[in-house]
Amino acid sequence: MNAVARLFLCVLMLSAVEVRSHQQPGTLPPFDKWMVDLRAEAETRGFPADLLDRAFAGVQPVEQILERDRTQAEFTLDLESYLKRRLTRDTIRTARRMHTEHRAVLNKVEKEYGVPSSVLVSVWGLESNFGKFAGVRPTIPALVTLAYDPRRGPMFRNELFSALEIVQRGDIELERLKGSWAGALGQPQFMPSSYLKYAQDFDGDGRKDIWSSQADVFASIANYLKQHGWRTGALWGREVRVTAAVDKAVDALPRRETGCRAERSMTEPQPLVYWRKVGLRTVANSPLPNAAIDASLVSAGRRNFLLYDNYDALLGYNCAHTYALSVALLSERL
Numbered sequence: 001m002n003a004v005a006r007l008f009l010c011v012l013m014l015s016a017v018e019v020r021s022h023q024q025p026g027t028l029p030p031f032d033k034w035m036v037d038l039r040a041e042a043e044t045r046g047f048p049a050d051l052l053d054r055a056f057a058g059v060q061p062v063e064q065i066l067e068r069d070r071t072q073a074e075f076t077l078d079l080e081s082y083l084k085r086r087l088t089r090d091t092i093r094t095a096r097r098m099h100t101e102h103r104a105v106l107n108k109v110e111k112e113y114g115v116p117s118s119v120l121v122s123v124w125g126l127e128s129n130f131g132k133f134a135g136v137r138p139t140i141p142a143l144v145t146l147a148y149d150p151r152r153g154p155m156f157r158n159e160l161f162s163a164l165e166i167v168q169r170g171d172i173e174l175e176r177l178k179g180s181w182a183g184a185l186g187q188p189q190f191m192p193s194s195y196l197k198y199a200q201d202f203d204g205d206g207r208k209d210i211w212s213s214q215a216d217v218f219a220s221i222a223n224y225l226k227q228h229g230w231r232t233g234a235l236w237g238r239e240v241r242v243t244a245a246v247d248k249a250v251d252a253l254p255r256r257e258t259g260c261r262a263e264r265s266m267t268e269p270q271p272l273v274y275w276r277k278v279g280l281r282t283v284a285n286s287p288l289p290n291a292a293i294d295a296s297l298v299s300a301g302r303r304n305f306l307l308y309d310n311y312d313a314l315l316g317y318n319c320a321h322t323y324a325l326s327v328a329l330l331s332e333r334l
Helices: 016-021 031-042 051-054 063-069 078-084 087-099 103-112 117-128 140-147 153-169 194-196 214-227 244-251 271-276 309-319 322-334
Strands: 237-241 294-300 301-306
Touching: 031 087, 031 140, 031 153, 031 271, 051 140, 078 322, 087 103, 087 153, 087 194, 087 322, 103 117, 103 271, 103 294, 117 214, 117 322, 153 194, 194 214, 237 271, 271 294, 294 322, 309 322
Parallel strands: none
Antiparallel strands: 237 301, 294 301
16 A cells, blocks of 8 residues: 555654643643633633532643543554454453343334444443443543643533533533543543533433433434434445555545545545456455445555445544444444
């Protein structure tokens, strides 16, 4: 593959010194002043003073969160290393057991949203270890820290306001609002804005409970993927063999110009008839199916994948090929 085709997400890993340098005077206002401005904006958005008093009491930036932000495994490990860490034998065994244990509710959710139960369990397993670890960090301090950091400050500032809205709506008490270092919530690990858009009350108890209701958890994941383009009955893609002839053909193809970083490392979609014509075959060395669909090619280390529209929905959940391919490959094991 050429260099562009072999592009697989990477990020600059900053040292702790570099992390601290983002907060030197001249780059940002002092934290206390910044918090005054933040609170003023929150008040203009209609959040009550008593909620802001409780939410912001004693909040200070947490440097460990910034260090985690710059060393995410999805962006620092190659595919094989990531799969070795995440798709262990124990993970696969647990996924199979959970797929059976929750069969009844999974079937109902799959029928309603059109997303396979195997995909739902795979996302659930990789996000929160099948609900065992949904995060223990208080969400507001985590989001304040990331909002104060200039790297992605505006995005996390909006997530902070979304988190306050969740509490204000009464979906969960402030004291129970805990999640990952990045502010992701519940068993599906939704960012607060995603919770507001995609969380579902599938068990009908009047609450969108992604923390303890399996029905709501699975339905919320399914709704997220459906709203990001998941097509019922279609595949996510397949692993393929790339020969020298295919490699030459890929060199001439443009890469996507829009979408997340992972999407921009993929070729522009081409009809399967094109991929068949240039000699692309499955990893088992069989011909590609003769279907009227488009597909993109991406190289992940020494492995190559032909990817369909449903794969874009997985990238919508987490924009990293390591993550999306892990979900896809685990779902195949189920």
